[in-house]
Amino acid sequence: MAKKRVVVVGGGLAGLSSTMKLAELGIEVDLISLTPVKRSHSVCAQGGINSCNDQTRQLGDDEWKHFDDTVYGGDFLNHQPPVKEMAYWAPKVIDLMDRLGVPFNRTGEGFIDRRRFGGTLYKRTAFAGATTGQQLLYALDEQVRRREAEGMVRKFEFWDFLGPIQDASGRCRGVVAQDMVSMEIRAFPADAVVVATGGCGLVYGRSTMSVFCTGSAASRCFQAGAKYANGEFIQVHPTAIPGSDKLRLMSESARGEGGRVWVPRKPHDSRAPRDIPDSERYYFLEERYPEYGNLVPRDIATREIFDICVNDGLSVDPERMCVYLDLTHIPKAELDRKLGGILEIYEKFQGVDPRVEPMRIFPAVHYSMGGLWADYVRSHDGGLEPGAPRNHMTNIEGLYAIGECDYHYHGANRLGANSLLSCIFTGLFTGPSISNYIESQSEGFEDVEASVLSDAVSKQQQRHDHLLSANPDSDENPYLIHQELGDVMTRAATVVRKNDQLQNAIATVNELHERAMKVNLSDTGSWSNQNVIFAKSLQDMFPIAKTILQGALQRDECRGAHFKPNFQKPSLTAEDPAERRRQAEEWCDAFEANNAKYLKSTIAEYDCSTMQPKLSYEDVDTSLIPPRPRLYGLVGADIIEEVWKERAKAKKDGRDLAESTS
Amino acid sequence: MIALDPAEKKRPEFIKVRVKRQDGPGKDPYWQLFQIKYEPELNIISVLQRIAALATTSDGKKVAPVAWDCGCLEEVCGSCTMQINGRVRQSCSALVDRLLEENDDELVLEPMSKFPVIRDLIVDRKRLFRALQRVKAWVPVDSYYDMGSGERQLRSTQEQNYPLSQCMSCGCCLDACPQYGKIELEQREGESDEAFQARELEAFDEGFVGPHAISQAMLFNNHPTGKALAGERLDALTGPGGIQVCGNAQNCVSVCPKEIPLTTSIARAGRATTVHMIKKWFDR
Ligand SMILES: Cc1cc2nc3c(=O)[nH]c(=O)nc-3n(C[C@H](O)[C@H](O)[C@H](O)COP(=O)(O)OP(=O)(O)OC[C@H]3O[C@@H](n4cnc5c(N)ncnc54)[C@H](O)[C@@H]3O)c2cc1C
Ligand code: SF4
Ligand code: SF4
Ligand code: FES
Numbered sequence: 001m002a003k004k005r006v007v008v009v010g011g012g013l014a015g016l017s018s019t020m021k022l023a024e025l026g027i028e029v030d031l032i033s034l035t036p037v038k039r040s041h042s043v044c045a046q047g048g049i050n051s052c053n054d055q056t057r058q059l060g061d062d063e064w065k066h067f068d069d070t071v072y073g074g075d076f077l078n079h080q081p082p083v084k085e086m087a088y089w090a091p092k093v094i095d096l097m098d099r100l101g102v103p104f105n106r107t108g109e110g111f112i113d114r115r116r117f118g119g120t121l122y123k124r125t126a127f128a129g130a131t132t133g134q135q136l137l138y139a140l141d142e143q144v145r146r147r148e149a150e151g152m153v154r155k156f157e158f159w160d161f162l163g164p165i166q167d168a169s170g171r172c173r174g175v176v177a178q179d180m181v182s183m184e185i186r187a188f189p190a191d192a193v194v195v196a197t198g199g200c201g202l203v204y205g206r207s208t209m210s211v212f213c214t215g216s217a218a219s220r221c222f223q224a225g226a227k228y229a230n231g232e233f234i235q236v237h238p239t240a241i242p243g244s245d246k247l248r249l250m251s252e253s254a255r256g257e258g259g260r261v262w263v264p265r266k267p268h269d270s271r272a273p274r275d276i277p278d279s280e281r282y283y284f285l286e287e288r289y290p291e292y293g294n295l296v297p298r299d300i301a302t303r304e305i306f307d308i309c310v311n312d313g314l315s316v317d318p319e320r321m322c323v324y325l326d327l328t329h330i331p332k333a334e335l336d337r338k339l340g341g342i343l344e345i346y347e348k349f350q351g352v353d354p355r356v357e358p359m360r361i362f363p364a365v366h367y368s369m370g371g372l373w374a375d376y377v378r379s380h381d382g383g384l385e386p387g388a389p390r391n392h393m394t395n396i397e398g399l400y401a402i403g404e405c406d407y408h409y410h411g412a413n414r415l416g417a418n419s420l421l422s423c424i425f426t427g428l429f430t431g432p433s434i435s436n437y438i439e440s441q442s443e444g445f446e447d448v449e450a451s452v453l454s455d456a457v458s459k460q461q462q463r464h465d466h467l468l469s470a471n472p473d474s475d476e477n478p479y480l481i482h483q484e485l486g487d488v489m490t491r492a493a494t495v496v497r498k499n500d501q502l503q504n505a506i507a508t509v510n511e512l513h514e515r516a517m518k519v520n521l522s523d524t525g526s527w528s529n530q531n532v533i534f535a536k537s538l539q540d541m542f543p544i545a546k547t548i549l550q551g552a553l554q555r556d557e558c559r560g561a562h563f564k565p566n567f568q569k570p571s572l573t574a575e576d577p578a579e580r581r582r583q584a585e586e587w588c589d590a591f592e593a594n595n596a597k598y599l600k601s602t603i604a605e606y607d608c609s610t611m612q613p614k615l616s617y618e619d620v621d622t623s624l625i626p627p628r629p630r631l632y633g634l635v636g637a638d639i640i641e642e643v644w645k646e647r648a649k650a651k652k653d654g655r656d657l658a659e660s661t662s
Numbered sequence: 663m664i665a666l667d668p669a670e671k672k673r674p675e676f677i678k679v680r681v682k683r684q685d686g687p688g689k690d691p692y693w694q695l696f697q698i699k700y701e702p703e704l705n706i707i708s709v710l711q712r713i714a715a716l717a718t719t720s721d722g723k724k725v726a727p728v729a730w731d732c733g734c735l736e737e738v739c740g741s742c743t744m745q746i747n748g749r750v751r752q753s754c755s756a757l758v759d760r761l762l763e764e765n766d767d768e769l770v771l772e773p774m775s776k777f778p779v780i781r782d783l784i785v786d787r788k789r790l791f792r793a794l795q796r797v798k799a800w801v802p803v804d805s806y807y808d809m810g811s812g813e814r815q816l817r818s819t820q821e822q823n824y825p826l827s828q829c830m831s832c833g834c835c836l837d838a839c840p841q842y843g844k845i846e847l848e849q850r851e852g853e854s855d856e857a858f859q860a861r862e863l864e865a866f867d868e869g870f871v872g873p874h875a876i877s878q879a880m881l882f883n884n885h886p887t888g889k890a891l892a893g894e895r896l897d898a899l900t901g902p903g904g905i906q907v908c909g910n911a912q913n914c915v916s917v918c919p920k921e922i923p924l925t926t927s928i929a930r931a932g933r934a935t936t937v938h939m940i941k942k943w944f945d946r
Contacts, residue, residue, distance in 0.1 A: 024806050036791065038831055039739040098812040101801040101885050103824040110814035129824050134738055138827060142800035149795050181780055210734045244701065245708040245754075246735040349736070350703060351757045428806065479715040522717035523726040527686050528781040530729050531714075 011037025014403025045133025074411020205486015412560020
């Protein structure tokens, strides 16, 4: 049997689970990563990983409900067959991670302990202290090290993936990558390529993500012709600690334990917070939502905090947007008991004791639901067909996308603790698919024409050399352009989106892109030149940034994380029951009409000559669970729901009748 | 840790940053002084970001930006280790306001001392990962197929293992260990990359494995399935560069940013290797 070789780009949870599974199937793997894989961004995840389990089952939970919660949370933009498959695999994924030695927290009797996360009624989330992502990643890293010791895996760490190699037929035959130390650029021929390169938070300047999350790898595939889907769906977390280098996550439990959110009424009041009397403090969540106060749901908290800083200009700090999250009214002993761990994080990085001084927090970009478009094959029972070569293959033959950089699983909004799951699941599940794809090919990695490889390398070498020398007179600095890009994106395309702002942002980003193509580097050396690596990833952020903006502009609706106040669905106003019922009918008509138009994946293709994405729309497979409205906090929700259920039932009866007569 | 009263914080106008630079392996190191504007709440990463954006020394000379390594920026990935004011630590959690309390004159940044410098503050830590291979720091499962859950584990076992499992391979402990010497080889004229790599791994495997790897060996020897390789791990720890090299100076444990009980692991490993050797002697 001929040797098989796959290149896996990225060694987070997705890339490592893919690598170990492929190695188990007898396929050699070249694993390429910007950083030693053990340091990948997945280490940052704290909360946990979801699956239904023995305990929740006895309370009425099952895989189908996990599937339902996921698509409901995603506002039905998720493709249902892959989500269903993932939910049914979830318990098996946790079992495997348990066998691999992940130190999950235990119950007194020694079972895996579970906690409850947002968007569900069940305690599905397994966790390992406050470092679940780190623990999962390490378990996979250890298996890959084992395969490395056996000679099945070669690691190329501190290598930057520059692009896929395609032959004349368009099939992906390997990748070009650059050694970030010696700056050598070389080809890695392969039978198939897996891209598992994570999110793109750095397009927003600072986010809760690691510095590696530039999206550059996905962008390089996008520029090579791969489709990018649902780019505009970016999740923002309401409470992060705005550092000058990173926005670090602050757990929502701080609000849960009685934290009060406020700003001084006087813009940029320079007094220390404790010197500002109560009457001059604006507890805006409590005033605007007397019923829920500081405990409004995640998306509302996010929008209000954003609004008070951006539109009302009431940020605590004029230079760095933030509001106070105040715990100082709670006795210290109580705080230590309930919130000890997370307050230590604040103290460690801010050098300020949140028991004495209110914390400064602001929403932060956290997760990218969109990513490289990839195919799948639906099985007869509505899941995925195991081993089908097209599962997770992008539109470039032989190029696969998995993990945070794919787009199927989280729809318009990701549920907490579902991402670690989708990453490991996609890595494991695609192993046999890739193996079967390779079996079906007549030419393998050893048969790639030398000119195909050398052309791809010389194209990248030209780009590299050009960057080092082309703009000696320009004073464009990549770091400053990155800051500007981050500012524009954060203002226009995070929490609240308005068409005029998006249009302005598109114009600005177009200009920044042109400037970024003319950067002048302060380091033109040929040894470990971080300057040129950064400049390339900066340039490659623009195709993604433009796709996010254009997608957001064209989507005139509210769905999940994408919120446009001008296209919000109204509450019911009538008091009279008959009139209220009529309004509810109208509401449901409008909802259906909106879904007919917008319940679609946004598909972007990049045109390198115009440097612009072209958008089109594709149907979503919602055949298993019909879409239903999310009515949280809406006046008249009860009656709308009633009408909706009647309609759903009528539709179902109609279908059943049709089936029984056919 | 008690927070400073904001009014008492030292707020100089500028911060002087002295950086030990080196253009590449085998090149001579040299010092450069940078000056950046003071801002509250800076950490060393943001200082380096400011220096990268400026790329000018304090006397106005244009220079190549300082190279350094970082990742998560929240002290879980282990990338950003360096010597700051003479002490090895993570630069993402090193806060300038605190450092100025120690030394209000300037910040001094140097690369780690026990690993070959690649450039400026970036070092090559391959040897650290190689040590994890030496002690087979993994659970030897049969397969990645669905075989049901792992063995049930007592909460006390989890509580013993979890702290060890938080080791982020930063190498602070190695840099501080008096027994861990630097291993730096040069590629010979005409030597292929593969041959050089093989020679390098051989040299690593003769050197001290280091406290982080000893601790990982203890972690996996305490796992129901990981135990299967306990003997092989103990063999590795009794071979050349094994646990006998440790002089019990305890420097490692005092610098570990994750407060991993390294000396406890070393003591456990010491006992286990002794028993292991006696057993082997009787089994001969
Ligand atoms: C603070 C935080 C907390 C979170 N908490 C949770 C949680 O509790 N539960 C949950 O389910 N999810 C959580 N998430 C989300 C989850 O952590 C991520 O979605 C997930 O880890 C992504 O894994 P991945 O394997 O797709 O990519 P990553 O872990 O991001 O890995 C990407 C890999 O690609 C490589 N790479 C990237 N670009 C290139 C390139 N150009 N060349 C070569 N290599 C490249 C990198 O080196 C890296 O190895 C959290 C996210 C954040 C930011
Ligand atoms: S206790 Fe051993 S490993 Fe730790 S610093 Fe001392 S000699 Fe090194
Ligand atoms: S034991 Fe501590 S100091 Fe040593 S590598 Fe691990 S985390 Fe770093
Ligand atoms: S950047 Fe990850 S530990 Fe400092």
